[in-house]
Amino acid sequence: MNRKLLLLLVACLILAVLAHAFFLHAWTEGRFMVGQNDGLQQMVTFKKLLYEQYTNGNFFYTYRFGLGGGTYSQLAFYFSTSIVFLLSAAVTFLLDSLGLIGTVDVVYWAKAAVFISVTRLTVILFVTTLVFRYISSRWLPAFLGAAVYGLSVIYFRHATYWEFFADAMLWVPLLVYGVERIIREARPGWFIFAVAVTMFDNFYFAYINLIFIGIYMLARLWIRLEANEIGVGQKVKLFVIGGLVGAGISAVSFIPAVYSFFHNHRPDYPFPVEAVDFSDNILFTSRYVIVPALFLLFAFTFFFYRKAMFRLFSMLSIFFILLHFSPVVASAFNGFSAPQYRWEYVLSFTLGAAVCAGMSYIHELSKKKFLMASAMVIAVYLIFFFRDEEMEFLSLPGIGVFFLVILTLIPTAGFVWSSKKSWYYFLGAASLINLLVFSNAVQYVISEMAGVYKVSEQYLHSDKYNGKEQRELLQEVQDQDAAPYYRIDWKVGYLNNTPIVQDFNGFSIYSSILNENLLYFYLYDLKVDMGRESVSRYSTLSNRANLYSILQGKYVVKKKDDTGNVPYGFQETARSKNYIVYKNTNLLPFIRTTDTIFTERDLEDANVLEKEHAMLEGVITARAETTGAEIKEVPDIIKKTRLTEVGAVYEDGKLTVTEKEGGIDLTRNEPVRQNGDFYLRFHLESLAKRKGFAVKVNDYRTTRKHNQSVYKTYVDDLVIRVPKANKLKIRLPKGNYVLTDLALYEEDYQILERAKKEAQEETHFDWSGNKLTIRYDNKQGDRFMMLPIPYERGWEVRVNGEAQGVEKVNYAFVGFPIQEGVNDIQLVYYPPFFQVSLLVTVVCMLLAIMLSKRRTIKKITKHER
Structure with missing residues (x-):
């Protein structure tokens, strides 16, 4: 220089x-x-x-x-x-x-x-x-x-x-x-x-x-x-x-x-x-x-x-x-x-x-x-x-x-x-x-x-971002359970990337670009409420025990005052001054196989609970043809409840909340006699232009964006899981709303508990970077294997040395056919079109070297002149 x-x-x-x-x-x-x-x-x-x-x-x-x-x-x-x-x-x-x-x-x-x-x-x-x-x-x-x-x-x-x-x-x-x-x-x-x-x-x-x-x-x-x-x-x-x-x-x-x-x-x-x-x-x-x-x-x-x-x-x-x-x-x-x-x-x-x-x-x-x-x-x-x-x-x-x-x-x-x-x-x-x-x-x-002054080393070690108590409690769980692929449902407030910060496998992410299959899974297919409406993110499984068991949700961390929202089948396993850890007693194996195949077309009109049951009893594929497999109907029992207005007027699908907080109560005609959950479905829109609001169903709370927000999902069909109770209380702040399509489903978790009882022992597998190796002895003669790994283009699979297609199953995850007897399975992931694009890069680099030589360019320009 x-x-x-x-x-x-x-x-x-x-x-x-x-x-x-x-x-x-x-x-x-x-x-x-x-x-x-x-x-x-x-x-x-x-x-x-x-x-x-x-x-x-x-x-x-x-x-x-x-x-x-x-x-x-x-x-x-x-x-x-x-x-x-x-x-x-x-x-x-x-x-x-x-x-x-x-x-x-x-x-x-x-x-x-x-x-x-x-x-x-x-x-x-x-x-x-x-x-x-x-x-x-x-x-x-x-x-x-x-x-x-x-x-x-x-x-x-x-x-x-x-x-x-x-x-x-x-x-x-x-x-x-x-x-x-x-x-x-x-x-x-x-x-x-x-x-x-x-x-x-x-x-x-x-x-x-x-x-x-x-x-x-x-x-x-x-x-x-x-x-x-x-x-x-x-x-x-x-x-x-x-x-x-x-x-x-x-x-x-x-x-x-x-x-x-x-x-x-x-x-x-x-x-x-x-x-x-x-x-x-x-x-x-x-x-x-x-x-x-x-x-x-x-x-x-x-x-x-x-x-x-x-x-x-x-x-x-x-x-x-x-x-x-x-x-x-x-x-x-x-x-x-x-x-x-x-x-x-x-x-x-x-x-x-x-x-x-x-x-x-x-x-x-x-x-x-x-x-x-x-x-x-x-x-x-x-x-x-x-x-x-x-x-x-x-x-x-x-x-x-x-x-x-x-x-x-x-x-x-x-x-x-x-x-x-x-x-x-x-x-x-x-x-x-x-x-x-x-x-x-x-x-x-x-x-x-603009608040940047708040970003300090002290803040980064506080309980608002990455607190000592939180880290120590998570470390206690990980010390007790060294298995590498279970998930913990926990995040600090609305910080969806807490799992990355605190070094555990979680259920949440916030990024401008995400796998569309997972977003559709959350927003449309299973209607999983995330506790906060927003684009470019997903989080939690809304306390739905079936989904936790299917997707390796082994632990849930709750604040001590949030005991009303513990998923079914979870039991306390650790606690600290401000938090309690609950463990899933119905966790299913990471590798699951089945001979029962449903298709998305078969379940096109099914409610979300019927879809969860289909995932527990078999697998849902995106194949066009129907398989004839049937799932037991989960009836809508909304007619077995009576509706009462509370601080509000509800008529012809329009809800006007006149008090500071109000809504409707849905009371069972018959007392609840057994454990389990209710899934309450409804369509909800605020008629205010610029007013975000919170929705409460009993002890569960979720928030919705205002109608002018660029972060609004415009998915207004909600499914809220709450523990069984004689009365379901929907509460909204003062204002005018559209509230329609009320439906109520009852889950007793017999299918989940049967799936847990019949589940085979965990199959050993090795996962290193972008490569996954499984050796599975298919003694049951099952036709399909499904993994709790999100489906995206780039996954390739070989079964007993033969390449075959990876399929999208259960709306967003990886699955593929298997053979009878021993299956040696190798899964590998490369970014979409990586090999082809790498070849293009190499070829064009060679072309660039040629074009950049002065003599070559002089010949081109001289020829044109």
Whole structure:
């Protein structure tokens, strides 16, 4: 590395450190650069999970991801293929191997977040400066432009709340550099690399980045920056070839990731999206982008538009600013789902490039033009100030922004009037100070006003996240029961990723991309209430004993005051000051076989209890043909109850709760005489637009989202399990509701207890990473084996050396036919289309090496000329 590049790298590091001054100071006080919600529930949690997997040589699958899942594809949205994470994991592994760090847990990753961010920002500043320098600029303008990009609002927002979002900013300058290398030198190597790395790293932000670079390409076809650029036909040809080869290189990551995205389940966004929304104040208080005063000054210096580089980037900036005010565009950048403002980092890039260009031409700015541009800048700031009803005259944002505007205009005026280099450097320094002040102010707002200040080492060891009492109780259970594959139903509050944090196999997960089969199992097929309505997650088995026994639910942890919701057949086995552990006395074997086969078509009209019985007595397959197997009907006994209104009026399916809390009581006509549960089914909708609410049935409580929430499932058919009682009390808060389709089913658990009594001894099996080996002696002559492993594309099975198809059974799990006698079974999981996509990657890497050779490209261009 030559001296200039070394100095640049040091300057970038110093600027990145100063830009993180607030969070670095917070780190010394035990507070971390991690969001309280997704930051703690997903970012540090998934890093912990993947680091443990990868350092154990397991890259594809883990039983601990919810009910089990392919993390390579399902966590590709987060970190499984994130280059920044892979590098940070490699450094962590080295430090761990040398004994320089302690346990690599969520606390470690929370502590490391600010240092990873400083390193990332240093690289962004370094690379962007070099790209601007290559395009057409001197060092100071290039560095200042890079700072406008790197120290943007959206960088710190993303790096704090959703860390991997910020990684996308690394690849934008590389894509632009790749385009410029093609246009100026007819060399596609860097473009191939940039496309490959952005598509490999994260498919979601590759979508955004590639839309941006497509727009940039079109703009460059129209605006020439150099006289010796290659012809339009050559540009298009090399763009297409380079893009396809780069995409092919990324195939081993991109294809499995996109498959998982399309096989996730999330309800469509049902609300109309506004075409325009000008409420965001992009000069004072926007959470996404703050347009710098220097850009406005240059934008109102109209003769700058004669300069090609400024015209290119200022027009792109203005175009993207207009797009920012359109929720339709925000929806389009989010895959035409709910509007999300995550793409504005590309606007920050074009703003930085425009500032870079303007600084390159500022010596041509006359006094008259400066005064006119300054007047328009001040006028625009005043307009944005007074049109914002939330801005107060002496508010800190208002005073602060106007001060920074003055700090921009004064040195600019000094340079225009004197033409001295000292004023030019003063302007550069003042602009960097502006950015540093603003970036640390943004961190203050994120921390103090958005609750990030609560994320501390103390909080991470509290009972609100990962308490000592909780860990010790779980450890006691694990010490008593060393079997590796049973599950414990427990999570801290609404933290669905508690099992990953506290190192046990659980029933809950929170992730943007999940196995659609499991989501359908919970939401539609078995209607398992999760205690809280929300998308992108599943949790618990709603105290339904049949499902616990089938899916290895061996233990349940409850708070001491929650004894009314203990599942049938569970008995206390351990306790602590605040918690009790209950053990399932009816747990079924991990490996089960059967000769009784039902089909989903057979049970299309069955209620959920009949489906549970079918899973206990046999297996439910997705095969099209019917088998003729019949399940005993579980009758609806709602007519054996009488309905009484309590603090409410119920008529024609409409429930109006007039008291603070009210609803209906369902009282049995005959007293309950035996143990067991009731399954109460009903359809429930709130008629209020924006009012979430809780539903109570006896001692059971669950919550529902308001009707405008983007996290609402729109699954309003509920099934609530409660212990048998003479009276079932449905309670809702004051308001108006639709309450229909009431049904009541009785479960005495005779079928479960018979299944437990008839169950064979546990079959030994070996599970290592993505490979499962079973040796099963089929003495009963059963036709089918089913495992409590979620079904997803990628599972392959061989029985006695013969490959056969893995089937989806029991709506969401793995099953396959077996033979009489001894069955040697090998199951292996690879991400969807992994082998094919790996082959594509290798072939395209070879093509890239060929295309990147200068002689080859010269022959192509010479031939076309």
